[in-house]
Amino acid sequence: MVKELDATQLRYTCDASAFQFKTTSDLEPLDQIIGQERAIDALKLGLGIKDAKNRYNIYVAGHPGTGKMSAVEHFLTRASADEPQPPDLCYVHNFENPYSPRYLELPAGKGCQLRTDLEHHIDRLKREIPRVFESDEFKARSKKINDRHGERRTTLLEEMETKARELGFAVQRTPIGINTLPLDEKGEPLSQEEYDALPEERRNEIRENQGQVQTLIQEQLQDVARLDEDRESEIKKLAKEAVLFMIEPHYAQLNERYEGLSKVLAFLESMKKDIVENLDAFQNGGAAKKTPFPFPTPQADPFKKYTVNVLVDNAKTDGAPVIVEQNATYPNLFGSIERRVQMGVAVTDFTMIKPGSLHRANGGYLVLNANNLFRLGLSWEALKIALKRREIHIEDPWQMMGYSTTEGLRPEPLPFRIKLVIIGSSYIYEILHHYDEDFSKLFNVKADFGTEMDRTPEREQQMARFLSNCCMQEPAVLPFEPSGVGKMVEYATELTGDQTKLSCQFGNLVSIVKEASYWARTDGADAVSGDHVKQALDKRDFRHDRIDAKIREMIERGTIFVDTEGARAGQLNGLAVLQMGDYAFGKPSRITATVHAGKGGLVDIEREAKLGGKTHTKGIMILKGFLGERFAQERPLSFSASLAFEQSYSMIDGDSASSTELYAILSALADAPIRQGIAVTGSVNQKGEIQPIGGVNQKVEGFYCVCKAKGLTGDQGVLIPRANVDNLMLCEEVVEAVEAGRFHVYPVSTVEEGIEVLTGVPAGERDEEGAYPEDSLFGRAVARLEAIHEALKASGKDDEDEEKKEEGAKGDKTSDNDEGSDEPKEE
Numbered sequence: 001m002v003k004e005l006d007a008t009q010l011r012y013t014c015d016a017s018a019f020q021f022k023t024t025s026d027l028e029p030l031d032q033i034i035g036q037e038r039a040i041d042a043l044k045l046g047l048g049i050k051d052a053k054n055r056y057n058i059y060v061a062g063h064p065g066t067g068k069m070s071a072v073e074h075f076l077t078r079a080s081a082d083e084p085q086p087p088d089l090c091y092v093h094n095f096e097n098p099y100s101p102r103y104l105e106l107p108a109g110k111g112c113q114l115r116t117d118l119e120h121h122i123d124r125l126k127r128e129i130p131r132v133f134e135s136d137e138f139k140a141r142s143k144k145i146n147d148r149h150g151e152r153r154t155t156l157l158e159e160m161e162t163k164a165r166e167l168g169f170a171v172q173r174t175p176i177g178i179n180t181l182p183l184d185e186k187g188e189p190l191s192q193e194e195y196d197a198l199p200e201e202r203r204n205e206i207r208e209n210q211g212q213v214q215t216l217i218q219e220q221l222q223d224v225a226r227l228d229e230d231r232e233s234e235i236k237k238l239a240k241e242a243v244l245f246m247i248e249p250h251y252a253q254l255n256e257r258y259e260g261l262s263k264v265l266a267f268l269e270s271m272k273k274d275i276v277e278n279l280d281a282f283q284n285g286g287a288a289k290k291t292p293f294p295f296p297t298p299q300a301d302p303f304k305k306y307t308v309n310v311l312v313d314n315a316k317t318d319g320a321p322v323i324v325e326q327n328a329t330y331p332n333l334f335g336s337i338e339r340r341v342q343m344g345v346a347v348t349d350f351t352m353i354k355p356g357s358l359h360r361a362n363g364g365y366l367v368l369n370a371n372n373l374f375r376l377g378l379s380w381e382a383l384k385i386a387l388k389r390r391e392i393h394i395e396d397p398w399q400m401m402g403y404s405t406t407e408g409l410r411p412e413p414l415p416f417r418i419k420l421v422i423i424g425s426s427y428i429y430e431i432l433h434h435y436d437e438d439f440s441k442l443f444n445v446k447a448d449f450g451t452e453m454d455r456t457p458e459r460e461q462q463m464a465r466f467l468s469n470c471c472m473q474e475p476a477v478l479p480f481e482p483s484g485v486g487k488m489v490e491y492a493t494e495l496t497g498d499q500t501k502l503s504c505q506f507g508n509l510v511s512i513v514k515e516a517s518y519w520a521r522t523d524g525a526d527a528v529s530g531d532h533v534k535q536a537l538d539k540r541d542f543r544h545d546r547i548d549a550k551i552r553e554m555i556e557r558g559t560i561f562v563d564t565e566g567a568r569a570g571q572l573n574g575l576a577v578l579q580m581g582d583y584a585f586g587k588p589s590r591i592t593a594t595v596h597a598g599k600g601g602l603v604d605i606e607r608e609a610k611l612g613g614k615t616h617t618k619g620i621m622i623l624k625g626f627l628g629e630r631f632a633q634e635r636p637l638s639f640s641a642s643l644a645f646e647q648s649y650s651m652i653d654g655d656s657a658s659s660t661e662l663y664a665i666l667s668a669l670a671d672a673p674i675r676q677g678i679a680v681t682g683s684v685n686q687k688g689e690i691q692p693i694g695g696v697n698q699k700v701e702g703f704y705c706v707c708k709a710k711g712l713t714g715d716q717g718v719l720i721p722r723a724n725v726d727n728l729m730l731c732e733e734v735v736e737a738v739e740a741g742r743f744h745v746y747p748v749s750t751v752e753e754g755i756e757v758l759t760g761v762p763a764g765e766r767d768e769e770g771a772y773p774e775d776s777l778f779g780r781a782v783a784r785l786e787a788i789h790e791a792l793k794a795s796g797k798d799d800e801d802e803e804k805k806e807e808g809a810k811g812d813k814t815s816d817n818d819e820g821s822d823e824p825k826e827e
Helices: 037-048 068-081 110-134 136-166 192-197 200-257 262-277 279-286 330-334 357-361 377-389 426-435 457-473 482-496 506-522 530-544 546-556 614-631 658-670 696-710 722-727 732-739 751-759 777-819
Strands: 058-062 088-092 102-106 169-174 177-182 309-312 322-325 340-342 345-347 365-369 419-424 445-449 452-454 501-503 571-580 583-596 601-604 640-645 678-680 717-721 744-748
Touching (some): 037 058, 037 068, 058 426, 102 110, 102 262, 110 136, 110 309, 200 262, 200 279, 322 357, 457 501, 482 501, 482 506, 501 506, 546 571, 546 583, 571 658, 583 658, 614 658, 614 777, 658 678, 658 777, 696 722, 717 751, 751 777
Parallel strands (some): 058 445, 678 717
Antiparallel strands (some): 088 102, 571 583
């Protein structure tokens, strides 16, 4: 005989007296992650291994609300505090190739210092270089150079004029060129009339001499041009020497300040050379030249190339940086190169390079959300390239995808030194591990966060400290009394559906903490009690149970047929769980079975109507195996039966109703009425063992609510698998009803136990000859099967006799036709 469960077995009740404090404000807040030892060990391993090949990155897997992000931030904050500060990252002008800016790495805080130093340095040069050019010494030396070259220039021109006169020509210098004029015998220029009056021979001679003069002039002018170039070169050299002499001490100071930073020193040297080569920009104190009024054009700042673009300033970073990127777009990760429009043209330079999360996290840790990252395929592909190359490339996203774009900057790649942590679901991890060959090479550590932990006294005390931590982080949350902590422990157990476990879904716990605190404040209380927690849970259920309440109303009004009193053969109530977002509730459904003579076997109406899922179909096939083992050891199982979920118009799946369907068939076979006040849940195997199912609490509570709505009689209850007893965390109302004898919960291990509770008739056991007692339920089922078999056998014999009679009648008719035929026979 099955013994029903008593009230103490239906729910774990936390003893509030075990908490030795007045409120949680008296406790030290929890500063550790509880219940995730496996995941914590994985995080320690992943963070502890410093792999130069970027293989030991971490994938954190688990359900939402298990504290993955909090745990990761907690560990990374601690791990990063003891690590060295990463260097500042800067981009500077490349004087050899302006389209490829160079990066600089400087000790933390030095990036901004270098930028400030160079700004002051350029401002000083704008003031001091013009002073060099205005100095008396520079002017005197410049004048000496100009005078010396002026004398040589005059000499060259005089020699040119003398040689020209010897050839009979005068050289006339004008602002737009040089004219050659033929001379007469007196040395006076010939007029056109005088030239025309000369003999032909004389004119030919003049023309020949004119060609020589032209050649002479060209040669002399080239010498003059070279002389001018030499003069300008000497002036520039003088200017360079003067400026270099002036700026050398300043650069010596800069070199001393940044000693040991080879790339910085190389940039300063290139900058010094460029300044000396572009002294014109420093004329007039660096003031920009004015352009003509009708067509003003924007002037590029000639001093911008001497500035420093500080991408990342780690001066205020304690230890290694920890960056959490919630929107992992390509620009947010890898940075971007911005552009500005001038006169309708988009222009850019190295100062418009903007950093991304990879730059800010370089030398530290970067945390990404898998759901966000893998929606953007470009980000993931680029991230893999960066991990494998150990370089950060800043590119145009269109170029990354292979599209041609306008010419732009291609900054020098930065070294990539990051420990990457991706937080996502186990499902995404499995997909990546199976389909992405690079994933397993780059992410060698998986930190798997579970949803539950063992319930122990130590863990319950830690739960109290966790609530203290919630109150500390949220000033609006009131402290909890021991009774409130006890109710939160019970709620954590309810979430797991296991009396021996506590939930690790801290997100759900925190929501109830805040709601309970709200109701406590509404009552004017100074602390949260157990009643406030219960009120928060009841209010939450009320906000979500609209559909549940509507279904109960339809059952109560008789729109949906569910009997909770009386007894009927081949009919009972099965239980299902409906999930509506984050709210689940139990719903009873009438299941019926009919048995009749025939050879159709067991027909699942849901499957025939294509409303049954694969798991449900498997459950029906298991029923056939059970029936065959119990009742078809000596002869084939010959009967027709049909099963149906009444008033079901949607897909049904799962095998949790397979025992219910079996009880309906056995009841119909044995014509044994089933108590309609007992609902059933549980799957069954071919050996008749009742197997555990999910959602047992929702199912029991759902049927209790229906019975309460239609009237509790004291005979109602639920049949559950014995293996689910530890999963019971029923609401207090159901527990009180069981304690008062108004409702019952029966645990069963086998079909035989269950059918006896439902019908009051023992299932029966085989005797030595393999027969069941006639008055047992299985005996009555066998008798019904034998009756069906005999009926089928008799029906088959009658059909055979009828067929013989029909064949005999056909034979007689054929003979008569042959005898009476008048057709001539062939001899």
